[in-house]
Structures are given as C-alpha cells and as structure tokens.
Amino acid sequence: MGCSGLFLFYWSVIVSLAAIAFADDYDNYFLCRYVEDKGNYTANSTYQANLNRIVSQLSSPTQFNYGFYNLSAGQSPDEVNAIALCTGDRTQVECNSCLNRTATELMQRCPWYKEATAWSQFCLVRYANRDIFGQLENEPRTCAFNPKNASNPEQFNDGLIELLNNLSNIAAAGGPLRKYAAGNLQTIYAAVQCTPDMDEQNCTACLNYGREELSKCCKGRLGCRVLRPTCILRYESGPFYQTAVPPPSPPPSPSGREGLARAPAPPKLLKFNNFFYFF
Template sequence: MGSSTFLLFSYSVVLSLATLTLSDDVYFEHSCNEIRGNYTANSNYQGNLNSIVSHFSSLTEFNYGFFNLSAGVSPDNVNVIALCRGDLDQHQCNTCLNYTATELERFCPSNKEATAWSELCLVRYANRDMYGMLENDPRTCVYNLANASNPRKFNQALSRLLNDLKSKAAAGGPLRKYAAGNATAGNLQTVYATVQCTPDLDKRNCTTCLTYAMSELQKCCYGRIGCRVLRPNCVCRFETNYRFYNQIAVPLPPSPTTSSPTSIGGNRNN
C-alpha cells in the first residue's frame, strides 16, 4: 500500500481499563490513505459509509467481535472490516466500534480508505474487498517511555510469552484468533500481553502477521515496559505490572463456523 498519514504518539501515563473512557482514548491511532482516492460530500460513497458507521451502535449480532460489512455497489461500494479485542462483551464491542468508526470518519473526512485502532478495537474501510487478505500497511507502534530495570531479561521473558500467545492465537478458529497471558520478567515484574488477528486470516497468515508484529516490537519497544504494535490484520500489546484485559473471554460455540459478509442497506446506483 502507498503512503499514509499517521497520528503517532508515545504514552507515559498508563490508564487502566476501569478508568479509561472512549471520549478521552489516548490509545486512538489512525491512518488516512491518500492514494486510494477521495469521495465528495453527500456522495453515494459517503452515504454508504455513513450507513455502516451508524449501524455499529445498534448491532444485534455479536459475532464474537468480528464484522465484515458492505454497503452499495461499484464504484461506490464500501467494505468494512471491524474487530474488537477478544475479551469484550457485545455492549463494549458495539460502543468501541461506533466510537472508533465515527472518529475515523472525522479524522479522514474524504478518504475512501482509512484505518483506526483504539484501546479496544480496530476499524478499516475501503472501496475494495479486504476480507482474508494479509496486508503490511498501514502500521505503527506506540510505547511507554519508561524502561525495564533489566531490559535483557525482560525481553527474554516477553519473547517467550509472545511466542506462546502467537501459537495459541493462530490456532484459533474462524470466529476468533486471540490469546492473552502473563509471565514473570525479572525483578518481580509481571508482564501482561495480548495478541490477536482478524479471524478471516488462516493459521499461516495469522502467524506471519504476528511474527512481523513481534519483529517490529523488538525494534520499536526494546526495553520498554509497555508497547502496542498495530497492523491492518493483527495487533500485539504488552504492559508491565497491571493486567489490562479481562481474564475470561466470551466463550465460543462448540463448532464455530466461518463469518459471512453482511450487507448493510446503503445507496445503490442505477
């Protein structure tokens, strides 16, 4: 993919999930794709995009936090991939997707293709099919400014933990590819981590995406006590001395099936 515009920052104050509200989400990141074309105000494309974004606040199907939505027909069709963190319930997921998609439209008011990551979910939209496609861009990394007391031992423990979580997430079925866990990282520090792929990826591509993410994490965040690597198809995050995720994720059905694309009512051309 071509050049993108990033909002990128490092965070030095750790906010717990219990106190963080979506209206002041310091974890929000976005990328507006400048080469995939623009839409005009009040166009069919904007109408189709708005119809999907407005749908997020009233989703009745939980679908275990993953959505593949579409509206309209070519050349004004809009496709959306949306993913909530694997430990969220439906209300938390709907709230995050509605917030993140609305903010993304605000930050990228005319771009046909854009991506946003927030504390609890990611949203992508484009005028092309993205389902099942492993993509390298856009991507970014945000980290805590504080350093671990023993970076070498800390990163050894972190690497073992992330490799274990990567295997578990990649082995997940077509509804959810998510894993969370913790490890002792020296000097009585506990590191907590989550990894997740969009479940439209197969096992091999999920493994590849998380391998890339972990490689970027080593370059961007070596020795830091907290970091997030954000990619179009997967995310990787760790924090030290506080658990930022729920211990128990919403259970999956006994025999999960592949998620099907959902068409949202939008503008249709003659």
C-alpha cells in the same frame, strides 16, 4: 472574595468538570492512518453515503458475533467494505461502545480518504473501496509505546519474546471465528489477536511482522502496542485485559455424541469460535 475572584473560581470549576467529561469520552489510545494513494471521496458523494451506512451499522450492532464484523454497502465504484474487531475480552456492551466511537472518530480525524484504519484501546475499524476480507495487509500500520524503560531490559525482552511466541502460536491456531490469546509471564502481560478472516498461515505472518516491528519500535520499553490492519500485539508491565468472553458450545452431533460435530460454515457477519487463554 470579590466578583472577579468568584468568576475565576466558578470558571475554573466549569473548566475542570468539562475536562473530566472530555477525558471520559475521549479514547487516549485512538490512532488512525489512511492510505493516500487509494483516492479520496467528496462531501455528499455516494461513497460518503455508503460509508455513513457502514458507520450506522457499527454504531449499534444487534448481534454480538463475538466482536468481529464484515460489512459492505453500495456497489462499485462506490462500494465500501469494512472490517471491525473488538479484543477478545470485551462484552457486547463494551464492544458496541468502542465500535461506535472508533468508527465515528475515524471519519472525523482521518476524513475524505477512501481507505483508512483506526485502532482504539479495545477495537479496530477499517474500511476501503476494495475487497479486504481475508487479505493479509501490511499498511497502514503504527506503534505506540510507554516512554519508561525496563530496569533490566535484556531479561525483560527475553521473557517478552518467550511470552509473545507462545501467545502467537495459540492465536494463529485458533479456528476461523476467533484468533486471540492473552496471558502473562511473571510481571509481563500481553495479548495478541488477528482478525479471524486470516487463516493460520496469514495470522502467523502478521504476528511475526508485528514482533519484528515491536523489537524496533519498543525494545526495552515497559509497554507497547503494535497496530496493523489484520493483527495487533500489546504488552504491559501490569494487567490490562479481562477474562475473555466464552465461545458458544459446539452443536451436538446427530448421533448424540458430543464434541464431534463441526460448527456450521461462518456467515458473512462472522462470529468467534475457538477460544484460547494462555497462562
């Protein structure tokens, strides 16, 4: 092999290794959307400094909080409010990694907008220059689907509708700290989740909108993700979720009788509470 041949061989090896490293670091599920009419911020502005503070907090949260974070930085008119949510089956290490990468990539790929949302495989991150906590939001939104179609689409859709209806009811009925459900019906696997700042009515509404959107975007597809600011729906033809992280046990009542004491009111940095897993 001549010098040119050796060069091409080693160059191909280097490119291949770089591609593998990039693939390990890149989330193919990442999508971001911005709200154009909410305004822009400029480089080195106070808003950008506050946004950087938010991203720094999400990069390495010291508390797990069962994957839900409600953060703010700065004061009006440059205040930044953010919500971040990991899927209910992720550990603290997995959640921290997803939030770090997603928040950083959101600023890089949807820059200069004061309101934006990003969804990755295991988490979502959104920020705005207004109060977004507890607000049912319809925009921005998107969906992504598997290009392959089910071999028997009518039967597949019937099973999917039944599964998503059951999961949506369970998730919406979750407590104020966790609204997540996952399970399967034969070979259809699905998971739904609302940000737990949604009450039962708003979570139900968000998931209903999501199922309507799913029927338009993904009908008959073997897999799909419907991504909204306050809820997500996903289904696949094979398993994609883990056993969910168990919630904390409720504190005992003063009388010593278990199961009757109410959990304390959630702080601003919220934790998950009720956990539901549907089979």
